[in-house]
Amino acid sequence: MALATVGGTAAFLSAALIWVSRLWDPSVHYVSQLGATGMPTAPVFNFSLLLLGIAAVLVDRALLHRPLVYVAGWPIAGTLVVCGACFALASVVTCSPGCPVPFTPNALPQDLIHISAAVLGFVLAIVAMAQVSLLRRRPWMRAASLATLVAVGVTSLTGAMLALFRGDTVLGGNLEFTAATLAIAWFGVFGLQVARDEGTLTLPARAASSIPSSASTVAP
Template identity: 30%
Template sequence: MASRAVAATAAVLGAISGLLLVRAVAPGALDDYVSASGVPGQPHPASYRLGIYGLALTAGLLAWVTRSIVALPLAVAVPMIALSGSVTCTPGCPLPPYEQSTAQDLLHATTSILGVGLCALAMLAAAWRGSRFSRIAVFVTWPLLAATAIGIVAVGRGAMTGVLERLGLVACVVWLVGFAVHLTRRPPSHG
């Protein structure tokens, strides 16, 4: 019963965190990276940080309640996600190979990529363990994330990469919330 309550808490927290990120990102231009919303001076950097920290906590709660191979990538994602919220990029979030980046930008980008990548790996592990919802999520999310990575390297900043990044992140957040909801419906284990 306690694991259902933790999963329900994760679902609510994940949904609220996703909404906070939408609030933070919505005023920005589509050709900006999502992380640009967290830079001091943007309209809602506190919403961005709270959303990121909330997603880190959501992943942590899911790692704790899952108790399967899915828990490992989620648990490792937690500090990466939290660090990506703590270390913001500089204005404009410049990324190589087309822009001059600082060490701060590279640290933020690396932890963000690892956090999202580990969540995507957890999604794949859940699909492998038989979660139909996770199989659908993999089918949707993985191509979006791959296209985002290719777009950043091949094209650089632009509306295409901005839209792909947003869609991939939305798919990850929807999976976290959906997976949490799935865990609330799972029959309790007996030892």
């Protein structure tokens, strides 16, 4: 229960720090640029990305206590631990100045590593949402996961298309930040839901252990 609670809280804190970085330098259009080498926002942003990775791993550890419940195709815990590792890697291997697209003239190997890790982590977050939306329990969590999945998919895809075809960079950046915020908020909500589920399991177990056995209540 504690692991999931800390993980969910860490995810919300991660989202808050990303927006602190964005407000610090509103001229930055895309998320990863906040953590690029030489950016004043880099320490805060990269810490927020590391915090997100830790959040995903903590929720993953909490899910291991209920291996047969949180499974959709394969254990959701497996998706989350790889997702968290990707975000942690992206927080350590940052973009070069300007965060150029990989394989362009100014790009460095670190740009390929960072962007690949960040994109894979984001994709795995979407996969986790899809898995939760397929679970048979917690109808509201299924509905929330599906709604977030659709919203994140639409906003991120639109933002990516704008960036790819040199469209409105301001709109594209806003959409990317929106998609990232929705995905991170989902992590927070899901973590707290897992913690609540753990609590509902623990209480009946404690109550049962406090009831004396029939053998002990029979007088000799």
